[in-house]
Amino acid sequence: MTGATGFLGRRLVRGLLARGERVTALVRAGDRAAARARLVAVLGEAYDVGTLAVVAGTLEDLPCAAEVLDRGPVARVWHTAALLDLGDRRSDDVQRTNVEGTRRVLALAEKVGARAFHHLSTAYVWGATRGTLDESLPPADAPHRNAYERSKWEGEVLVRAFPRPPGRSARIYRPGIVVGDATQGQADVYGAFYAFLRLCLGARGAGTLALPTLPQARLGLVPVDRVAGAMLELSYDEAPGLRTYHLTNPDPPLVTELVEVASALLGVPLRAGGAPSPRFHRLARPFLPYLVDESRFAQPAVDAALGRGLLAPAVPRREWARRLVASALRDRFGRDEATWEADSARLARLLGVHDAAAA
Numbered sequence: 001m002t003g004a005t006g007f008l009g010r011r012l013v014r015g016l017l018a019r020g021e022r023v024t025a026l027v028r029a030g031d032r033a034a035a036r037a038r039l040v041a042v043l044g045e046a047y048d049v050g051t052l053a054v055v056a057g058t059l060e061d062l063p064c065a066a067e068v069l070d071r072g073p074v075a076r077v078w079h080t081a082a083l084l085d086l087g088d089r090r091s092d093d094v095q096r097t098n099v100e101g102t103r104r105v106l107a108l109a110e111k112v113g114a115r116a117f118h119h120l121s122t123a124y125v126w127g128a129t130r131g132t133l134d135e136s137l138p139p140a141d142a143p144h145r146n147a148y149e150r151s152k153w154e155g156e157v158l159v160r161a162f163p164r165p166p167g168r169s170a171r172i173y174r175p176g177i178v179v180g181d182a183t184q185g186q187a188d189v190y191g192a193f194y195a196f197l198r199l200c201l202g203a204r205g206a207g208t209l210a211l212p213t214l215p216q217a218r219l220g221l222v223p224v225d226r227v228a229g230a231m232l233e234l235s236y237d238e239a240p241g242l243r244t245y246h247l248t249n250p251d252p253p254l255v256t257e258l259v260e261v262a263s264a265l266l267g268v269p270l271r272a273g274g275a276p277s278p279r280f281h282r283l284a285r286p287f288l289p290y291l292v293d294e295s296r297f298a299q300p301a302v303d304a305a306l307g308r309g310l311l312a313p314a315v316p317r318r319e320w321a322r323r324l325v326a327s328a329l330r331d332r333f334g335r336d337e338a339t340w341e342a343d344s345a346r347l348a349r350l351l352g353v354h355d356a357a358a359a
């Protein structure tokens with residue numbers, strides 16, 4: 001497994017180990033001991049080496065097949081590592097990690113003789129395509145909003161060739177925006193959704209903040225535990241060939257609901273609709289297109305395999321949204337106090353909050 005230290009990857013490792021599987025994880029670190037220590041710290045539990053093996057490496061510099069096979073044959077490869085950056089400054093890194101990295105992991109899977117390839121993609125391979133989006137491969141000219149979406153689309157194109165020769169299987173999992181768990185809204189890695197919330201919080205004291213949206217726009221938030229659980233369930237069907245699964249929340253929050261909830265909890269007067277200030281716009285630009293997204297994701301393959309509603313939160317939509325925001329605030333978005341203070345000062349400077357307060 002690549003990406004074992006990640007938000008989803010760590011849950012998949014725990015889930016596989018709990019089901020009695022043996023896992024070999026690729027972890028970024030200087031050597032095998034340091035890689036193991038990193039992963040154990042993330043998992044919060046030490047497993048014996050026979051159950052959980054760790055190899056040090058990166059997607060750019062993968063271990064050789066012999067090193068991976070050191071612990072025994074490899075039946076399946078899970079590729080979850082990726083660079084999630086929606087901005088445009090790191091597009092080369094995004095391409096290198098998500099496309100070239102996937103190409104290398106596929107080649108390694110061939111070399112170790114894996115019969116199944118489980119790949120984490122995203123529902124946003126559809127980019128800004130409108131309407132009800134299915135589990136097929138979007139066309140090459142799909143309106144991708146950034147290098148990340150494009151790179152995940154290109155990654156899928158590569159993975160689709162894996163089930164040849166016949167007898168092998170490839171599974172493509174496409175989550176929505178993965179956030180805290182289905183019950184408490186609790187996260188332990190704070191990705192893009194939280195970065196946007198953090199930005200809104202940074203604007204506290206600068207007056208009302210307008211956010212562009214549409215009345216029916218929804219943010220495709222989906223609980224992390226539901227996504228990981230569904231992937232583990234689905235992964236046991238390794239019938240030859242390709243399957244693609246949308247792992248999306250069937251009833252995600254409306255953006256207007258999120259705006260209300262966030263406004264109350266963050267203490268920032270947010271307004272749904274209108275254009276934000278130029279300063280805020282500059283920082284929030286990668287996130288803003290998602291606030292006007294009225295598309296829906298169909299998930300017939302998941303519904304058929306697992307039944308409907310398995311990816312929904314355990315509490316009503318608005319209450320879940322409240323819990324997501326409240327738990328992130330309680331955790332200071334995963335930062336220690338010093339980092340939090342430094343971040344707050346940087347954001348205030350960038351957003352000109354002190355100027356606004358003085359004015």
Ligand SMILES: NC(=O)c1ccc[n+]([C@@H]2O[C@H](COP(=O)([O-])OP(=O)(O)OC[C@H]3O[C@@H](n4cnc5c(N)ncnc54)[C@H](OP(=O)(O)O)[C@@H]3O)[C@@H](O)[C@H]2O)c1
Pocket residue numbers: 002003004005006007008009027028057058059060079080081082083084097101120121122123152174175176177178179189191
């Ligand atoms: N989170 C979401 O909202 C979301 C939504 C849809 C799809 N996805 C997809 O789901 C997958 C997992 O996402 P996540 O949220 O769990 O990501 P995450 O928490 O950011 O974790 C990313 C993982 O990839 C590893 N990684 C990144 N670049 C690497 C490189 N060059 N070499 C080796 N390892 C590298 C990271 O290792 P380090 O610990 O060393 O950094 C980490 O283990 C990704 O493929 C992503 O595209 C995520």
